[in-house]
Amino acid sequence: MANIVQVLVDAIALGSLYALVALAIGLVFGVMRLINFAQADYITIGAYALVVPTASVTPPLLLGALPAALMIGGVLLVVVVLALATERVAFRPLRNSNPSTLLISSFAVSYFLQNLVMLVHTGRPKSVGIGQGLASAVEIAGVRIPGVQLLTMVVAAGLLVALVLFLKKTPLGIQMRAAAENFQMARLLGMPANRVIALAFAISGLLGGAVSLLLTIQTGTLDLRMGLMPVVYAFFATVIGGMGSLPGAALGGFLVGVASVLLQTYLPPDLRPFRDAGVFTLVILILLVRPQGLIVTSAAKERV
Amino acid sequence: MSRSSKERLEARGVAVAFGGIRALSGVDLSLKRGEILGLIGPNGAGKTTMVNVLSGFQRPTSGAIRLDDIDVSRLSARKIAQAGVARSFQAARLFRAMTVEQNLSVAAIGAGLARRPARERALGILDWMGLAGKADLRCDSLSYGDERRVSIARALALEPSFALLDEPASGMNDAECEALMELIARLPERFGCGVLLIEHNMKVIMGVCERIHVLDGGQSLAEGSPADIQMNPVVRRAYLGEKASDRTLAI
Amino acid sequence: EDPIKIGFAIAESGWLSNYDSAPFKAAVMKIEEINKAGGLLGRQIEYSVMDTKTEQARAATVGAQLVDGGVDMLVVSCDYDFGAPSALAAKQAGKIAFSLCAADPKMGVQGVGPLAFTANSAAQSEGIAIAEYAQKKMNLKTVYVLEDLLIEYNKSACAGFRAGWAAGGGEESILGNDTFKNDDPSIASQITRLKGLATQPDAVFICSVTPGGASAVRQLRAAGIDLPILASTAMVDNYWLNAVPGLKDFYLPAFMSLYGDDPRPEMNAFLESHKARYGEPPVSSYSVLGYSLIEQWAYAVEQAKTTESEAVVAVMNGFKDQPFTAGPTSFTDQLHIQVDRPWLIMKVENDSFRAVEVYRNSFKPDMKLLFRVGQ
Amino acid sequence: MLEIRGVSAGYGRLEALKSVDLTVAKGEVVFVVGPNGAGKSTLLKTVSGLMAPSAGTIAFNGETIAGEPPERLCCRGLALVPEGRSIFRTLTVEENLSVAAMIRSDRDAAAADRERVLDLFPILRSRYHGVAGHLSGGEQQQLAIARAILQRPLMMMIDEPSLGLAPLVIDQVYESLRQLNADGLTLLVVEQSTARILDLASRIYVLRNGHVALEGAACDLADGHALEEAYFGYGAGRAAQA
């Protein structure tokens, strides 16, 4: 029994991490029809900001050496600035391009950033020992919850609620959705639409920074590709959850995380290597049953 | 459904609800081959919804669509198009990166033709509509009026038994409207099809329709000849406005 | 007289460059030493390097280009997948291809062909060595195996470990097997399974590489699992230890110690000359393999008195525990990889690896195990 | 209020406006008519800042505004109802209206205005919490006009207000335009058909092929002949000289 509860906790913890990334992907997709692969590199660079940029494999800590609050602030700031910079340089000029061009441009940005990190830090993984205390587990009624996973769950849930409220209820949120849909008209109505859209990127940077920290605390390692798989999973999550719906993105994130953990737990040993094939098959099945995703906002249904 | 020409397209007790909004509630409508039926009504009366239902883009919540007494309510939009019901859209919805001829050919191919015969049919229709010179223009370079004409031509390239036209004259100026009226009036004779015409431009409606069906709030308000409808006080109050006859309706 | 030419088709950029660069520098050092001592067969050695960019297509192209330029021997990348395309180009021209540190026997007779060699031991041998060491010297009875599916190296090390462990303690003393992916952000469910075992094992073996391996160790320790952890050679470097501050009870087999505490004097001598030449110790213990590679080939050339591939290969195939810097070296006409070269067992202490002792495995992998047939 | 002098604008190599002069005085209702492709929409886009003119000057309230971004012009009191409605389809009717009211600081007046437009277009009230993209064509057009009214601009530019509207609603729209004008709003309206405009217009411009083909006070053009000639170009040469 405790074991099943433990499995569920593991599943939800992983799901929350994917949900966090999916929120960022979903938000930016919502405002620009851009599936931003560079989100992976926001995560990576946020994590690398913890250490001094050098080719050495054992770099001294940079932001990681600061007290917790400053460190968190610093990492978030770095990623927000990075997200804004990519928006300004690469994505803003491409606004109104078709989604495939945008997608490819985000590959290009991602490729650029990844190689930049490689140039500065070399391709060798590095490690940082921050948040050792958080990484260790607490036991509650026989169920083990690593502190960082608890944190991930809380942060994911909190940010989801905050973002949904922000978009639905605040003037700025409504403006953001308006600018997302019709940029020119938003400007005609007096909105500083460029800034409003940039804000979405800033938020995605914030989410990216949060993921950098959580991931680094969990794994203790830095790697060029550390953001890639979470973003790929998030990418699936956003689509099966229902493009354009943030709760959908989060739900999708939970589902892939949970599916992954359950398969890992319950598949026989010989089939465990094929765990991810199971997860992706599930993605396809969900799409076949609900091509629009699990949560379809009425706004997403276009009338003829 | 086979493609032999159909004689009658009918909506029987069609109702459509979107959540709490009842866009149509129990509308009967019948269109015969060879006639031009006008469909008018205030904004939001359910006209476009009716066309969507008839062309398979919207499942009715209740009621049925019949083609010569065969229930087609469950068929997909494509199947209904192939069965001989063509439609145009309120926005033109052309294949913008393709040429005019290709736009028409697509419909001809959809009707089952091979590439070459499709092209011939397309050119024939363009010729008939006086658009032959524009066959090889890309649609994103067309003027607005031409766009609307091409969208009608594309519907006709299916060689349908019934053509459903949604506000074909919107955004056209007076002269263009007149040309369009002439065109629509000749459709039954050239293609042997029935035409359902939605328009807010009363000149066009009154000028070409033999019969007019009025919708209001998702319900049938009246049906009759243009003259009857024009004089019908209910229609005037709900739709035309009291000043109507002295200006817009002058035939 | 014309110089002897050695070509290096190795990764100078891309992720593989991190693995190629250290042994490459050591190889250059050896070439310089030979040249200073009067050369090989009285001829100086020249070398040229081309970058494979960690791409297979590039590897094939630069391999062909180097061979075209008339090299006598081609040194190829550390990794079988990226070394093989260059090695094939060498094979077509009848030249020897020598991989810096591929741990896959396919970099040899049965894979690339009879002219291909690797300076490393088979990954299975690492697994066997640490398994035997744990049983015999550490007195551990049961074990749990965590296999990272990222690369074949991991799978081979795990296969070797299981075979070695079963040979000593029986199949049933392996209490369980589980898999994970190197880039999994969390191995929570693997930990749950491990903790849920009816009896806890005496140790955990992880066949993995960084960063996933480091992350797994961190998560195991964070979950309160304080069992001894055994690992494979690829985890040998100190740099990842930051991820698990205060790590204890972590053992693995290594080529040599970079910290001056290697019990074998020849290793320390190598370390000193590396410091003298480059001003720093090698960044990775794989370094010595590159040095030894040149050493082995040069020795064979000297014996054969020619650089002709066939003659040199004949000499090399006759190596039987031939003493070289990297350790006793054997090749046969069937095996061009080491299967029982002694390992330096190392453990982590005070956030650094420390030499424990040299251990040579007694169980030798057969062909079936080396190629993991029916595993 | 608005002074356009020698303005040209185009798309790539295509010059859609060729040196157009046009003025709108405060409190006027100026209509621009002309056949398809005449450049009417281009003119409005250029004035509203969506397109940059390639030549000429545009002054609004005495200050030149050519090249200013649309959000700044909006703050100066210039509103545009563009062609094709441009409502926010994924937002609700309520949110569409809120977005328009956001730049206003007078909250109470904005709330009152909102009631006023909902009375004017009752269908919007019944669809208040529905998604705007699901509205019918005519309902969307009503929403677009309502939104512009809510902006409470000094001058409103409308591109084909009657597009897709039922005849009765067109009457209402024109009636409310007349009222807004009476309350001091300046209007620049593009229309396709000349039938309805004469009794509301102060002045009329006829645009053809990017030129102003005819310009005059509505009363002068009341018989409609000159207008039609200019419109359809029977006497293009003559009209241009006029």
Added chain:
Amino acid sequence: MMKSDAVFHFWFPVLAIVVPLAVIVALTDQFGGLSLQRTVIEMLISIVIVVGLYIFVGNSGIISFGHATFMAIAAYASAWQTCCEMLKPITMSGLPPFLRDQSIPLLPSALVSILLAGGAAFLTGLVLMRLTGLAASISTLAVLFILNVVYSNWDSVTMGSASIVGLPTYVTAWLAFGCALLAIVVAWLYQTSAFGLAIRATREDEVAAAASGISLYWSRLIAFTLSGFVVGLGGVLQAHFLGTVSINNFFLSFTFLALAMLIVGGMGSLAGAVAGVVVVTTIVDLFRRLEAGISVGGGQWSIPAGTQELIIAAFMLLILIFRKNGIMAGREIGLPQHTHREKGLVHG
């Protein structure tokens, strides 16, 4: 119009692509160095692959991440049939005996491999082509991942994530050119056929296409299958050019590169697909050479290692920013008066 004239008109866009390619191949074959020759072959193989990708992506407008799957299937199939007779029984012991213990001649094995790729594409399409837009794209990405997981862990048949090494390398420049020609002709015939027209209509407007009696499902399925065949050919060529097959070569970075080539060139036209390959290959090769070092006025000059990737990424972004619809912007290379008319300068 005379008949032959019409034929010439019809084929002109193909000739305009193929003739320059032939010239490049002939010149490099005669005068180029080894490295250049190999680059040209790589380029021609990329053309086969990207044109194959274009048949589906370009015509349907749906980005597919899944095409590397079909290449991998073909490449592995070819490896099973032709590779390393000695090693197969050891390293690929799970193969059925008729494959494990013998080699199959090159041509039949290539054909079988391509058929297998096309068949796999057909089956995949049968399931996935009900989806549209982003859902379809994502599901193809899922297929890519599934195949990758399966092939990297099906050790006894695929050798896991290790490369299968030692395939016969029979791909010459002219063979690659012939295959590129074939791919281009197939793509052209398809896109000008009724099927091609139908699927292009669905790309422009799914709703209007349905109203015109076009089946989204079938037209996409046909395109998907056909492009599966063509990329399968690309997979076979690549396998027998490199002599190695590795599942990691058919994964994300490859997929991204192929898509990038297509979109940089302009995914709306065949000419764009080819132009994208040529331009990207040229840029990559140019900077690769710069990085390796060139002699300028006696001195060696090179850009720092690793900057090549940065520059290429920046370059691609610039192309996308300044030509939003790619280099060819969705147009074919037509005869002069034709382009004039198509651009619609003659206004109505």
